[in-house]
Amino acid sequence: MSGFPELTSGHRPVGVVSFAQYDNVRREDAHNEVEMLMPVVAEVFGSIGITKDDVGFICSGSTDYLVGGPFSFVTALDAVGVWPPRAESHVEMDGAWALYEAWVLLQEGEIDAALVYCFGRSSPGDLSEIMALQLDPYYMAPLWPDPTSLAALQAQALIDSGRASESDFAAIASRARRSALANPKAQLAYDRSPEELLGEDYEVAPLRRHALPPLTDGCAAVVLAAGDRAYELCERPAFITGIDHRIETHAIGARDLTRSPSTQLAGEKAGVATKKVDQAELHAPYAHQEMILVDALNLSDDVALSPSGGALAANPMMSAGLIRIGESARAIWSGQADRAVAHATSGPCLQQNLVCVLEGV
Amino acid sequence: MSERCAVIGIGQTVAKSKREDVSIAGLVREAAVMALEDAGLSFADIDAVVVGKAPDMFEGVMMPELYLAAALGAVGKPMFRVHTAGSVGGSTAIVAAHLVASGIHQRVLTVAFEKQSDSDAMWALSVPQPFSSPLLAGAGGYFAPIIRAYMHRSGAPRDTGMKVAVKDRLHALKNPYAHLHLPDISLKMVEDSIMLWDPLHYLEACPSSDGAAAMIIGSEKAAAQATSDTGRPPAWIHGMAMRSEPTMFAGRDQVNPQAGRDCAADLYRQAGISDPRADFDMAEVYVPFSWYEPMWLENLGFCAEGDGWKLTEAGATSMIEGGDIPWNCSGGVLSSNPIGASGMLRFLETALQVRGMAGEHQVADARRALGQAYGGGSQFFAMWVVAADKP
Numbered sequence: 001m002s003g004f005p006e007l008t009s010g011h012r013p014v015g016v017v018s019f020a021q022y023d024n025v026r027r028e029d030a031h032n033e034v035e036m037l038m039p040v041v042a043e044v045f046g047s048i049g050i051t052k053d054d055v056g057f058i059c060s061g062s063t064d065y066l067v068g069g070p071f072s073f074v075t076a077l078d079a080v081g082v083w084p085p086r087a088e089s090h091v092e093m094d095g096a097w098a099l100y101e102a103w104v105l106l107q108e109g110e111i112d113a114a115l116v117y118c119f120g121r122s123s124p125g126d127l128s129e130i131m132a133l134q135l136d137p138y139y140m141a142p143l144w145p146d147p148t149s150l151a152a153l154q155a156q157a158l159i160d161s162g163r164a165s166e167s168d169f170a171a172i173a174s175r176a177r178r179s180a181l182a183n184p185k186a187q188l189a190y191d192r193s194p195e196e197l198l199g200e201d202y203e204v205a206p207l208r209r210h211a212l213p214p215l216t217d218g219c220a221a222v223v224l225a226a227g228d229r230a231y232e233l234c235e236r237p238a239f240i241t242g243i244d245h246r247i248e249t250h251a252i253g254a255r256d257l258t259r260s261p262s263t264q265l266a267g268e269k270a271g272v273a274t275k276k277v278d279q280a281e282l283h284a285p286y287a288h289q290e291m292i293l294v295d296a297l298n299l300s301d302d303v304a305l306s307p308s309g310g311a312l313a314a315n316p317m318m319s320a321g322l323i324r325i326g327e328s329a330r331a332i333w334s335g336q337a338d339r340a341v342a343h344a345t346s347g348p349c350l351q352q353n354l355v356c357v358l359e360g361v
Numbered sequence: 362m363s364e365r366c367a368v369i370g371i372g373q374t375v376a377k378s379k380r381e382d383v384s385i386a387g388l389v390r391e392a393a394v395m396a397l398e399d400a401g402l403s404f405a406d407i408d409a410v411v412v413g414k415a416p417d418m419f420e421g422v423m424m425p426e427l428y429l430a431a432a433l434g435a436v437g438k439p440m441f442r443v444h445t446a447g448s449v450g451g452s453t454a455i456v457a458a459h460l461v462a463s464g465i466h467q468r469v470l471t472v473a474f475e476k477q478s479d480s481d482a483m484w485a486l487s488v489p490q491p492f493s494s495p496l497l498a499g500a501g502g503y504f505a506p507i508i509r510a511y512m513h514r515s516g517a518p519r520d521t522g523m524k525v526a527v528k529d530r531l532h533a534l535k536n537p538y539a540h541l542h543l544p545d546i547s548l549k550m551v552e553d554s555i556m557l558w559d560p561l562h563y564l565e566a567c568p569s570s571d572g573a574a575a576m577i578i579g580s581e582k583a584a585a586q587a588t589s590d591t592g593r594p595p596a597w598i599h600g601m602a603m604r605s606e607p608t609m610f611a612g613r614d615q616v617n618p619q620a621g622r623d624c625a626a627d628l629y630r631q632a633g634i635s636d637p638r639a640d641f642d643m644a645e646v647y648v649p650f651s652w653y654e655p656m657w658l659e660n661l662g663f664c665a666e667g668d669g670w671k672l673t674e675a676g677a678t679s680m681i682e683g684g685d686i687p688w689n690c691s692g693g694v695l696s697s698n699p700i701g702a703s704g705m706l707r708f709l710e711t712a713l714q715v716r717g718m719a720g721e722h723q724v725a726d727a728r729r730a731l732g733q734a735y736g737g738g739s740q741f742f743a744m745w746v747v748a749a750d751k752p
Binding site for chain 2: 010032058063064065067068069070071073074075077078081082083084085086087088089090091092093097100101104105107108109110130131133134135136137138141244245246247248249250251254261262265346347348351352
C-alpha cells in the first residue's frame with residue numbers, strides 16, 4: 001500500500017480497480033444483452049478474485065429505446081444474479097453516470113466496493129431514427145433529425161469559426177484508428193493517411209465517412225473500491241481525484257455549438273488543470289468533437305489523446321463513456337500514465353458532459 | 362461521514378387523466394416552482410437536479426431529461442436521470458438525498474413525473490420481445506395471481522381488497538391534488554364495478570394519471586436557512602434504503618419478497634425502528650392494487666405474516682375510522698398514479714405529514730413516517746423514514 005493522492009477536502013479516496021468490456025462488434029446476433037453482460041461481469045469480478053457478494057452497491061446504465069422494450073435493465077440484472085437481494089440502482093444514462101452515483105455512495109463510508117455496468121446495442125434498430133426520439137418532442141423530434149446531421153451542423157459551425165478544417169477532422173480520424181490498432185477491443189482500426197481519408201465521400205457535409213463513429217454492440221463493467229480496500233484488490237488503483245458533470249440547454253439554436261461550456265466547467269470542478277495530464281480519453285463520437293473537447297479542457301499538445309482509439313474506434317451506446325474511464329484506469333494500472341482524464345458525453349452535439357480525473361500513486 | 366439532510370421544499374401538480382394544458386416541460390416545471398417557493402428558493406440556489414420517471418415509452422420520448430434541462434433550471438449544473446421501474450420516484454429521491462448526505466451538494470432539486478396521456482402505458486408494457494411472451498395483461502394481470510396466492514396463504518376474506526379501495530378513496534377526498542375524487546365510494550360500488558383480473562375489480566386498480574412531484578433536499582445548513590426564511594420546518598431524513606432481487610427464479614416468494622423485507626430491515630436499523638406499527642405515526646406505501654395493502658403490512662413488519670388483512674379489516678390503517686397506523690392518507694396510488702411520480706408522491710407525502718403541512722389529510726401530531734415504493738414484478742424496493750426531529 002502506498003497512500004492516496006491528494007483529494008478535495010472531505011472526499012474519500014475511491015479507485016477504479018477492475019474493468020472489462022465486451023468485444024465491440026457491428027452486430028451481435030447470437031447473444032442478447034444478458035448473455036453479453038454475463039462474461040463481462042464474470043471477468044470484472046474474476047480478474048480481481050471477488051464475487052458479487054463483495055460489493056455493497058450495484059449501479060447500471062442503459063436506455064430502453066435501444067432494446068425497443070420497457071424495463072430493459074430489469075432482465076440485465078440477471079447477469080449479476082442479485083440473490084440474496086442487493087442494494088441496486090439504474091440510470092437511463094451512460095454507465096459513466098452510473099459510476100458517478102456509485103462514487104457518491106462510496107463517499108458516505110457505509111460501503112467499500114461497488115459494481116458499475118452498462119450496455120447498448122445499436123444493431124436491433126435504426127440508430128439514426130432512434131436518436132431522433134431523444135430530441136425535444138414538440139419542436140425537434142417531429143422533423144426526425146438524425147445525430148450525424150446535427151453533428152454536421154456543429155462541424156460546419158466549427159469550420160465557419162475559422163478554428164478547424166476538414167483536414168483536421170481527417171487527421172484526428174487517422175490518428176484514432178491507428179491508435180486503435182493496438183487495442184484488441186477496437187471495432188474499427190486502420191492505418192490510413194489523412195490525405196487518403198479526405199478522398200472519401202461526404203456522409204453529411206462537411207463530415208466524411210471517417211469522421212463518423214462505427215455502429216457498435218457492446219457493454220462494459222467497472223469495480224470501484226474505497227480506501228485500503230482498493231489496495232487489497234489492485235496493486236496500483238486508479239483513484240478518482242475529481243469527478244463532475246454538467247448539462248447545457250437542449251435547444252441547439254441557443255448554444256454556441258463550437259464550444260462546450262459544460263465540459264469546461266466539469267473539467268474545472270474535477271481539477272483537470274491542477275496538475276500535469278498524461279493522457280485524455282475523450283468520448284467524441286464525431287472527429288470534430290475532439291477539438292471542441294480539447295479546447296474546453298484546455299489540454300496541452302503533449303497530452304496523449306484517446307490512446308484506445310476512443311469512440312471513433314468503438315461506440316457502444318450508453319457504454320462508450322464508462323469505457324473511457326476504464327481505459328484511463330488501465331493506463332494508470334500499467335504505469336503508462338500517472339494522471340489521466342476521462343470524459344463521457346450524452347445528448348445531441350455534446351449537450352451533457354462528465355469529466356473524471358484518475359491518478360495513481 | 363454521512364451528513365444530515367432534510368426535505369425543505371415540496372411541490373406537486375394536481376393529478377389528472379390528461380393535462381392537455383401543458384407540455385411535459387410545463388408539467389414538471391409546475392411542481393418544481395412550487396417546491397422552490399415552499400423552500401423560499403429560486404432555481405439559481407439549486408446545485409443539481411435529479412429526474413426520475415418510469416419507462417420512456419410511457420411518453421414516447423427517449424431520455425426526456427435532456428430536453429427538460431432548461432425547464433428545470435439545470436443549465437450549467439449536474440443533471441441526473443434515474444429509472445428503476447415503479448419504485449423510481451422513491452429511488453430518485455434517495456439518489457438526490459445521497460448527493461446531500463455525501464456532502465457534495467447543499468440543495469438538490471428532485472423531480473419525478475409521468476404524462477401518461479401522451480402515449481399508452483398498456484402498449485408500452487406490451488411491446489413484443491424476442492424469445493419472451495408478451496405481458497399483454499398489463500400490471501394488474503401480472504399481480505392478480507400473486508394476490509390469489511396471498512389470499513390462499515393467509516385465509517383473508519374476499520372483501521379486504523375492496524375495503525382498501527374504499528378507504529384510500531375516502532382519504533383522497535381530503536387531498537385536493539388527488540386524481541380520483543369519488544364522494545359516493547362504497548363497498549357496493551367497488552363490488553359492482555367490472556371484474557378485471559380476479560379478485561381485482563375495476564375500482565381496486567390505480568388510475569392512469571398525468572402528474573409531477575418535486576422536492577428540494579437540503580443540508581442541515583440549508584434546512585436552517587429555509588426555516589428562518591419561510592417559517593416552515595424541514596422533514597429530516599432518518600434512513601434510506603434500496604433493494605433488488607431477480608425477477609424470476611424457482612422458489613422466489615413473490616407474495617412476501619425477500620428484497621422488501623431486507624430493505625425494511627436495513628431502513629429500520631438506520632432509523633432505530635424496532636416496532637414499526639408503534640414507532641411510525643403514518644405511512645405512505647405503494648398500493649397500486651388494493652390487496653397490496655395487507656401484503657405490504659406484512660412485508661414491512663407492521664404485523665406477523667398472515668395478519669395483514671386483519672389490520673385492514675379492523676380499520677387500523679384508516680384515518681376515517683381513527684386507526685392507530687393510518688396508511689396512504691393522501692389517497693395513495695389507488696387515487697393518483699402518474700407512474701414515475703407515484704413513488705415520489707409517497708415519499709413527499711410523508712414529508713408533508715411530519716412538517717404538519719398535509720392540510721385536511723394531516724395526521725394529528727405526525728412526528729415520524731415511512732415512505733415506500735416498489736416496482737417491476739415487486740422485485741425493486743425503495744424506502745425512507747422522515748421525522749420532525751433531527752436524527
